Amino acid sequence: MNYSIAYRTIVTKEIFRFIRIWPQTLLPPAITTALYFLIFGKLIGDRVGAINGVTYMEYIVPGIILMSVISHSYANVVSSFYSTKFQRNIEELLVAPVPNWVILSGYVSGGIIRGLLVGTVVALISLLFADIEVKNPYITLSVMLLTATLFSLAGFINAVLAESFDDISIIPNFVLTPLSYLGGVFFSVKMLPTIWQSISLGNPILYMINAFRYGLIGVTDVDIQLAFMMTGGLILILTLVSLFLLHKGIGIKN
Amino acid sequence: MNALSIRNLKKTYNNGFEALKGIDLEVQAGDFFALLGPNGAGKSTTIGIISSLVNESSGSVSIFGHDLKAERSLAKSCLGLVPQEVNFNQFDTVKSIVFNQAGYYGTPRKLALQRTEHCLKQMDLWDKRDTVSRRLSGGMKRRVMIARAMVHAPKLLILDEPTAGVDIEIRRSMWKMMQEVNQQGTTIILTTHYLEEAESLCRNIAIIDQGRIVENTDMASLLARLHVDHFVLDLAEPLAHAPVISGYQIQRIADKVLDVAVPKEIGLNYLFSQLSAQNINVVSLKNKSNRLEQLFLNLIDTKPAGNS
Ligand SMILES: Nc1ncnc2c1ncn2[C@@H]1O[C@H](COP(=O)(O)OP(=O)(O)O)[C@@H](O)[C@H]1O
Ligand SMILES: [Mg+2]
Numbered sequence: 001m002n003y004s005i006a007y008r009t010i011v012t013k014e015i016f017r018f019i020r021i022w023p024q025t026l027l028p029p030a031i032t033t034a035l036y037f038l039i040f041g042k043l044i045g046d047r048v049g050a051i052n053g054v055t056y057m058e059y060i061v062p063g064i065i066l067m068s069v070i071s072h073s074y075a076n077v078v079s080s081f082y083s084t085k086f087q088r089n090i091e092e093l094l095v096a097p098v099p100n101w102v103i104l105s106g107y108v109s110g111g112i113i114r115g116l117l118v119g120t121v122v123a124l125i126s127l128l129f130a131d132i133e134v135k136n137p138y139i140t141l142s143v144m145l146l147t148a149t150l151f152s153l154a155g156f157i158n159a160v161l162a163e164s165f166d167d168i169s170i171i172p173n174f175v176l177t178p179l180s181y182l183g184g185v186f187f188s189v190k191m192l193p194t195i196w197q198s199i200s201l202g203n204p205i206l207y208m209i210n211a212f213r214y215g216l217i218g219v220t221d222v223d224i225q226l227a228f229m230m231t232g233g234l235i236l237i238l239t240l241v242s243l244f245l246l247h248k249g250i251g252i253k254n
Numbered sequence: 255m256n257a258l259s260i261r262n263l264k265k266t267y268n269n270g271f272e273a274l275k276g277i278d279l280e281v282q283a284g285d286f287f288a289l290l291g292p293n294g295a296g297k298s299t300t301i302g303i304i305s306s307l308v309n310e311s312s313g314s315v316s317i318f319g320h321d322l323k324a325e326r327s328l329a330k331s332c333l334g335l336v337p338q339e340v341n342f343n344q345f346d347t348v349k350s351i352v353f354n355q356a357g358y359y360g361t362p363r364k365l366a367l368q369r370t371e372h373c374l375k376q377m378d379l380w381d382k383r384d385t386v387s388r389r390l391s392g393g394m395k396r397r398v399m400i401a402r403a404m405v406h407a408p409k410l411l412i413l414d415e416p417t418a419g420v421d422i423e424i425r426r427s428m429w430k431m432m433q434e435v436n437q438q439g440t441t442i443i444l445t446t447h448y449l450e451e452a453e454s455l456c457r458n459i460a461i462i463d464q465g466r467i468v469e470n471t472d473m474a475s476l477l478a479r480l481h482v483d484h485f486v487l488d489l490a491e492p493l494a495h496a497p498v499i500s501g502y503q504i505q506r507i508a509d510k511v512l513d514v515a516v517p518k519e520i521g522l523n524y525l526f527s528q529l530s531a532q533n534i535n536v537v538s539l540k541n542k543s544n545r546l547e548q549l550f551l552n553l554i555d556t557k558p559a560g561n562s
Contacts, residue, residue: 009357088341096358097327
């Protein structure tokens with residue numbers, strides 16, 4: 001059986017969903033990040049001066065772009081799949097001959113597309129403030145893609161396990177946002193006391209932000225290869241966990 | 255060929271409740287079949303397992319010869335489901351709900367558009383195609399679910415209480431639609447707790463109670479067994495005792511009210527001639543029996559639990 005039609009149907013539905021509610025999904029990141037660039041990059045950054053040989057504005061642009069990718073790919077899948085589960089229209093997919101891996105790919109693709117779209121919007125806004133020439137487009141794009149994939153998967157797992165609307169906001173608020181901020185969006189880990197440097201190295205988001213910063217402006221605190229391996233490994237693990245949850249029907253079947 | 259065959263199906267929910275205690279069922283291709291039972295009997299659980307929404311505890315299901323485990327995709331392609339509760343995205347338009355479902359079944363875009371149009375017209379919803387489904391009436395929402403279930407032209411259509419809570423007029427028109435679909439060759443299984451509904455639509459029937467099939471037969475022979483009607487008679491003058499008339503069981507419910515069990519083969523004429531002879535004047539009469547209730551009582555009398 002050919003599942004490409006089913007896959008495309010899910011992805012199209014996902015894209016229409018976030019476009020239909022664009023004032024909630026596409027507009028806020030544009031406004032928030034414009035403010036970040038203005039306040040942190042311009043007003044404060046002008047006084048901070050250079051960091052790792054680049055201006056503060058240039059330094060924070062990659063982190064802010066990737067932070068938007070992370071939060072939007074995650075948010076897209078967690079809220080879409082949770083409401084699908086909550087309204088029980090997941091049953092439309094369960095009765096149809098759609099294998100679990102197609103369901104997962106469809107929702108994750110939706111999250112990736114939203115993440116990349118928001119990332120692009122934020123990148124375009126950053127051009128108003130900074131003059132960035134992409135150092136290595138392949139690394140830049142692949143880090144963006146892998147990060148969007150990873151956090152779409154994480155959002156999916158969160159949605160499967162969530163039992164209430166509260167459960168879908170806990171992880172973004174109490175895990176993702178702090179880890180992103182601590183992952184060196186606004187600073188180099190080398191500025192931290194040694195003990196905090198070591199602790200920070202346990203934060204996977206740190207690796208992704210640095211790899212992305214390396215791709216964009218050629219500056220990093222961590223080893224790029226390690227960053228790719230870590231992201232790839234996490235994607236593999238979360239994919240297996242997602243498929244296992246779907247196979248068991250956890251949260252969606254009795 | 256069997257459209258559906260179920261073997262020794264059991265289901266125990268996570269909380270330990272045993273909803274199905276070993277169901278066996280066969281439905282012939284082309285049939286219009288009723289699965290009848292009171293609330294909580296296990297109808298939706300059975301249908302949930304057939305349509306992959308509920309995991310069975312043990313047993314097997316095959317749809318048009320395709321085992322649901324071994325040939326999942328083929329089995330699923332043969333089946334269309336109209337669930338008991340509304341389960342589409344209420345913010346989507348009628349057309350996109352039906353069209354997307356065709357996509358999930360792998361229908362190419364052009365054919366999917368044709369099928370969507372066909373099913374919406376058949377369900378009298380074409381005018382509403384661009385309406386956001388949240389704004390539809392209850393009866394229309396049911397019809398959206400029927401159109402959605404039929405968009406991939408399934409050979410077996412299962413409807414879980416499709417007419418619960420819709421008014422008489424809509425119920426009749428839905429009956430007509432279901433009959434047309436059946437006449438066009440689709441096998442239909444319907445669950446209901448109205449005997450009248452099963453009676454007017456279905457050729458064969460299974461009755462389920464407390465997770466067991468307690469009866470599985472054709473409609474005609476089942477109805478033949480319902481040979482006693484109960485009537486309530488309102489009298490002009492009070493009576494001290496219930497009158498005795500051979501062939502009937504008569505109870506005095508109140509001073510001026512009698513309950514009479516009337517065997518169909520004797521009928522009402524003899525009753526009234528005897529009442530007249532005894533100078534008892536009847537003011538009015540109404541049919542009392544809930545036939546379904548009576549049917550269950552009969553079945554449970556004759557087949558004690560654990561013995562089906
Ligand atoms: N998710 C569930 N967990 C526990 N018990 C359930 C669940 N769903 C249904 N039941 C119980 O199983 C029995 C059969 O339910 P159901 O199949 O919905 O009956 P019907 O459709 O015939 O009204 C009922 O007693 C119901 O309370
Ligand atoms: Mg039910």
